[in-house]
Amino acid sequence: METFKKLARVVVLSAVGSVIWATPAISSAQDSVSPVREYQCRGSQGYAEDFDGRRTFLWRPQWLEAISADSERRKDAISRADKALGRGPYSVTDKSKLVPGASPDDYTSIGPYWWPDPKKSDGLPYKRRDGEVNPERSGPDFDKERLSKLGSDMEDLSVGYYLTGDARYAQHAAVLVRAWFLDPETRMAPNMDFAQGIPGRVNGRGEGIIEASDFSTVVESVGLIAPSSALGDDEMKGLKIWFAQFAQWLATSDNGTAEMQKTNNHGVFFDFYLSHFALFAGLDSVTKDITSNFPEFRLRRQMDTQGRFIAELKRTRSWHYSNYIVAGAGRLATIGECVGEDLWNAQLDDGRGLATATRFLDEYSDQIETWPFPDRDLAAKRIDRMERVHGLVDTLFARGESFPEGSQLP
Known part of the structure; x- marks a missing residue:
């Protein structure tokens, strides 16, 4: 516990909640190609400049346009x-x-x-x-x-x-x-x-x-x-x-x-919430420090080399929580774009990254019945429910390139 406390990242707060975090160096995949985007999220101003004054951060303009069309x-x-x-x-x-x-x-x-x-x-x-x-x-x-x-x-x-x-x-x-x-x-x-x-x-x-x-x-x-x-x-x-x-x-x-x-989905969502709320409040540096530290602080400790979040596999709804945590990471990666951090392609020194997590889920997404871990929904044959939770992962990781029928705003 004492060792883990030393890893705690909050070291300084100003009167309005500004935070300084330790930020390790993270490599980026060399063969990754970013998709062409029509919109740019610019720090605490969000997409406002390109989206007619609409200051969103997580909700991509392309998603709203797909609903409108x-x-x-x-x-x-x-x-x-x-x-x-x-x-x-x-x-x-x-x-x-x-x-x-x-x-x-x-x-x-x-x-x-x-x-x-x-x-x-x-x-x-x-x-x-x-x-x-x-x-x-x-x-x-x-x-x-x-x-x-x-x-x-x-x-x-x-x-x-x-x-x-x-x-x-x-x-x-x-x-x-x-x-x-x-x-x-x-x-x-x-x-x-x-x-x-x-x-x-x-x-x-x-x-x-x-x-x-x-x-x-x-x-x-x-x-x-x-x-x-x-x-x-x-x-x-x-x-x-x-x-x-x-x-x-x-x-x-x-x-x-x-x-x-926490070393499960709660820790990942904590990072997302603090990053999102700080960005809204104009504390861009907080968001940047959290997102840049995410691969080292979260992925290295929580995800194995196969892309599995072991704590989630122990749950009675293992498919749900395995997708839920990756969707949380996808939300954070979306927010990270606003402060110039590319979590989509960031890698640890052993090659692990968010793509490792999605590859693991994709092995089963087309045939969820083959999911090899205990799961209450699978046992009850609630396949449609299991498909829906994976749909959000697909939406987030498409990064605005698609928002198919049935997609929901995260």
Whole structure:
């Protein structure tokens, strides 16, 4: 543990969350050829210069254009945006009760695979059942479902605005942002101290940071509605400050440190979240240092020479998690482009890189039934479900060259 602590990369933070990371030298594959791109992500300005002011980082303009060009997709997206107009706003202060030690503005949730102990009258402490989601976590006592709805509605509204220019969609998206992030009466405190707690054991864990995926969707959605000016300059400044504070919490808190040290998908997504939120907040150097260090800090420790992430193969849904972690790395590689880092082609001294990971998955993607590791979905013959999770990997690693039918924005 002491040796691993020495590998921790956060060494200095400024008042707004700027981080300095150790950055080793990484080689790049000599025979790689980058695809021709029409758009360039330029640091914390994202794609705005080439995308009519739309400040996205993860959502490639080509993906949005593909949705716009497909009449069925376009119709479906506008329908979803219309429905989202009638939902929300959402707030962490809507909870009916508080976790011990938490304030009304603290985000709270429980771990997905933890269940009441049937042998105990009060069910405490909860026991783990890997792969089986406890529906209690989506109930009104916790914020997970509210955050999921926020992310989903923000995506639908922002895409609807992009497709139609209808200001109603952007304006309602702004209402959702104000309630969750800006209004002093309803805003979430910029931390996840009480995320994925385990009743009877702990009130919050580093693992809960994985639930920040919806914040990533919010960042992209806010960028997509930027031309509408639905959020004023002061509001955008306040939102950037919120994400800078959240990035600082990620880099310095006990939960953040614990998550950063994880050697499974949680560690990879930690890197992506901190990189994404720092970029949105204007902390480009943080994103550059994280992405440049990724092959050494993550791939060398977590992926073997065959491209397998061993920790994910031990899960009861091994195919899902093997694809999930590679999709997380693909998200980070996409963000890395914004700061001039090419994770797609970066290699360790033994040749390992992201291409090693995708080659391993591609061995089975056309015949998922041949997946040789234990998997609950495979046992239940949920092949369509397994195909969908691999589809996101294909979308990310196509790097904007394709966005086939059925593809979803990451």
